[in-house]
Amino acid sequence: MKHLLRRLRAELFATRADAALSLVLISLISLGAIGFLRWAFTQAQWAVVKVNSTLFAVGRYPVEQQWRLWLLTALLIAASGATWGLIRAHPRPDRTGVLWPRNDRLAVVLLSLIALALPLALDLSLAIAGRWWGLTVLLVVCRWLAGRFGARLSPAGQRLAALVWPVLYLVGMVLISGGLGLVTVSPSEWGGLMLTLLASSFAILLCFPIGVLLALGRRSDLPLLRWGSVLYIEFIRGAPLITLLFLGQNILGFLLPGGLAPDRIWRAAWVLTFFAAAYLAEAVRSGLAAVPRGQLEAARSLGLSYPKALQHVVLPQALRVALPAIVGQFISLLQDTTLLSLIGLLELLGTARTVMANPAFLGRNGEVYLTLALLFWGCCAALGLGSRALERRLDPHALPSAT
């Protein structure tokens, strides 16, 4: 307690000016917080979120087929838990700090507490709350199992285990859209957070390789390739996404023969992909520029072909440098999916607008937008955390330079 007081004094009230500024800031923050809490607990009517929680989550996905989405969620959570455990089972040899096992356990406890409390706070039905609790247990168990037995996995085995994710992505596509014996659910029935995540993950996965190729094209010695890349990147970056989305809805149908013209949702997802690729190319280009010329020369003088030199020497360094910018792109891509609501797709924002248009929930915009903001923040925070963890894992310069 005494220590805390001393620290407060040193950090907030060191000089008179400091103290005055601190007091002003503290009172402003308190005012804001009190106002918000009063609104959240007295005026706000959270029924609009509770009643429509399924709508926000998956849109108008047919109720009798929703088990498929639960199954997909369970698979994703199991894979996440296993990945988490595997990463913990294989820490970088130079990074077995004292803190990580404790912090890791702390994260598990915190996550479990949130998962336990959130369904209660949202007043979800016991059936639904029970499922979420079950999923939490699944996560913890998978993490534990992978952490316990994953250490025995060879590097080749680890690479094989990583293949679970692309496979899971394809499985997820089938589960969502149907086929292979499952009832087809047409994309027009997809919506909510599911559609947001689907469109953004699709665009993120595909814009990455396209963006890298564009960045390489822009630095190529072949004039046609170079000018093509420049033209593409500059055109896309010069046009607002919303115009491109409208353009995509209108001309993709003409460009492709009738049967092949993708559904509206896929058209939008492709436009997002091509849009993000142009920005990603610039992020990757900045990374490529940061790799000294001597790296390519050294690789070439060792006999590596140009593609091999890129793959093993230049790109790993360039992408490491560009990683923060790349993830920044991914985060804005995720947020840009809200524009899909303007072309009539019922992703998270579109769904919210239909809910707010319902006379029963008139004037409940604050509650709805706040929920939306929290959901987006959660997704973006997860991306940001993941990227920072990856950065730390990849950075050989952050190593302790012990001799």
Added chain:
Amino acid sequence: MSQPSSELMIEARAVEKWYPNGFQALRGANLTVRRGEVVVIMGPSGSGKSTFIRTFNALEDFQKGSITVDGIVLSNDLRNIDAVRREVGMVFQQFNLFPHLSVLDNLTLAPVLVRKRPKAEVEQQAWALLERVGIAEQAGKYPGQLSGGQQQRVAIARALCMEPRILLFDEPTSSLDPEMVREVLEVMQNLAAEEITMVVVTHEVKFARHVAHRVVLMADGEVVEEAEPEVFFTNPSHQRTRRFLDQIL
């Protein structure tokens, strides 16, 4: 000192090179290097010596003349270029180690990818090479954790791991702190005692005197003087060489 054989490893004839900005870096440079020979190239900065040895493994192209390396004629044929690069190792002024790979992986990358040799076997060889250049205990570290002298020794070991028949050195000690120059020169001197052919661009007079079979002076994109070290440093036949030696000795 081993005696070079009569077999020609590098034969450069009247090589001329222009940079895209119109500057002519090489104006008919000639050089022949025999197997097992150690040739030191000296010369003022801007004389084209770095450009010249970089043409030997096709890091620089040239417009006129001809270069034959280990029997392979350098041309625009990409297959030839790859073949030449497999036989010619290069050590750079700036080391150019791969910072994202451990020291050991720096050595094994190319033999595994290019020569398709089994990783375990290459690693064994890499350990032996690191032992030879005196840094085996650093194998697990990253280049950023090593001193300049250590990095350059790793770079030499990396080039050797491809088992090249020719090693090119482009000012290998020029960006080192003075106290680290010797450890690198010692490694190079030990190498010179073996079969390997070496072409070294350097300003290290002592190295040129005691290790080289032949010393070459380049000026203005041409080879001006070519002589045994003793003759080169005491009784050069060209005025240009004398002027250069006056400046550096």
